[in-house]
Amino acid sequence: MTREDGAGAPGVDPERLWLRDAGPRKGRKPVYSREAITAAAVALADTEGLGAVTIRKVAARVGAGAMSLYSYAPDKETLLELMVDHVSGELPAGGTVTGDWRADLKAIGHLQRAHMLRHPWLPAALTAHRVPGPRTLAFLERALAALRPTGLDGAAKLEVFAQLTAFVAGHVAHELARTAASRSPDRLAAEARYLAAVAADGRHPELAEVLAAPGRPLAPEATFTRFLNRLVDGLDAD
Incomplete structure (x- = not known):
C-alpha cells in the first residue's frame, strides 16, 4: 500500500485539514501553497479525468518532487477533499432567498x-x-x-x-x-x-x-x- 493511492487510509481528519494552517510550519518558507497544488489537481482532472490525478502527476504540473507535496496532501483521499472544496468556491454562496x-x-x-x-x-x-x-x-x-x-x-x-x-x-x-x-x-x-x-x-x-x-x-x-x-x-x- 502506498501513500499515492490512499489504500488503507483511515479517513480524512476534518480538524487537521480545515482548521489548521496548511503546509509545513518549520524551516524555510515553502515554495508551494496548498491552493496552488489543489488548483493544479483540478486542472488535471478537468482535462484528463479523475483517474489521471495522482500526487506524482500533480507534482509534475507544479514543478515539484512528489515527496514535497505530501506535507500538503498526504494521500489522494485528502487531495480529493481539497479539490471538491476548491471548485465549490465557484458556487454563489450568497443570493436572494425568495421565500418560495x-x-x-x-x-x-x-x-x-x-x-x-x-x-x-x-x-x-x-x-x-x-x-x-x-x-x-x-x-x-x-x-x-x-x-x-x-x-x-x-x-x-x-x-x-x-x-x-x-x-x-x-x-x-x-x-x-x-x-x-x-x-x-x-x-x-x-x-x-x-x-x-x-x-x-x-x-x-x-x-x-x-x-x-x-x-x-x-x-x-x-x-x-x-x-x-x-x-x-x-x-x-x-
Missing part, C-alpha cells in the same frame, strides 16, 4: 448542474466525498436558508440537500455518458434497433406502449428541468 423554497431549491439544482458540467469529474468525486470544507459549507448555508420556510427539522433539511445533490450528480453523470455515446452514431443506432426488437417481442407490452408514444424534447437543459421539477415538486415539507 421550491423555486429556490430548483435554482440551486440548476447551479449544481452547471457546476458539475464544468468539472465532469465531480459526480464521481462526490460519491466518496465525506468532509465538507469551508467553501462547500458556504453553499450548504444557502441551501439551508432556502429550506427555512419548509419548517423541516435540521436533519430533514440536510437530507433534502443531500437528495438534491445526489440527483444532480446522477443526472449529470448520465448526461455526460449520453453525450459521449452521441459521438458514436453506430452505437445509438444499435440501441434503437435493440429497443425496437424488445418492444416487438410481445413480452413487454408496457414498454412497447411507452416507446410508441410521442417523444419529448431531448434538449439537455429541458430534460434536466423536467426531472428536477418532478423531484422538488414531489418533496413533502410537512
Whole structure:
C-alpha cells in the first residue's frame, strides 16, 4: 500500500485539514501553497479525468518532487477533499432567498448542474466525498436558508440537500455518458434497433406502449428541468 493511492487510509481528519494552517510550519518558507497544488489537481482532472490525478502527476504540473507535496496532501483521499472544496468556491454562496423554497431549491439544482458540467469529474468525486470544507459549507448555508420556510427539522433539511445533490450528480453523470455515446452514431443506432426488437417481442407490452408514444424534447437543459421539477415538486415539507 502506498501513500499515492490512499489504500488503507483511515479517513480524512476534518480538524487537521480545515482548521489548521496548511503546509509545513518549520524551516524555510515553502515554495508551494496548498491552493496552488489543489488548483493544479483540478486542472488535471478537468482535462484528463479523475483517474489521471495522482500526487506524482500533480507534482509534475507544479514543478515539484512528489515527496514535497505530501506535507500538503498526504494521500489522494485528502487531495480529493481539497479539490471538491476548491471548485465549490465557484458556487454563489450568497443570493436572494425568495421565500418560495421550491423555486429556490430548483435554482440551486440548476447551479449544481452547471457546476458539475464544468468539472465532469465531480459526480464521481462526490460519491466518496465525506468532509465538507469551508467553501462547500458556504453553499450548504444557502441551501439551508432556502429550506427555512419548509419548517423541516435540521436533519430533514440536510437530507433534502443531500437528495438534491445526489440527483444532480446522477443526472449529470448520465448526461455526460449520453453525450459521449452521441459521438458514436453506430452505437445509438444499435440501441434503437435493440429497443425496437424488445418492444416487438410481445413480452413487454408496457414498454412497447411507452416507446410508441410521442417523444419529448431531448434538449439537455429541458430534460434536466423536467426531472428536477418532478423531484422538488414531489418533496413533502410537512
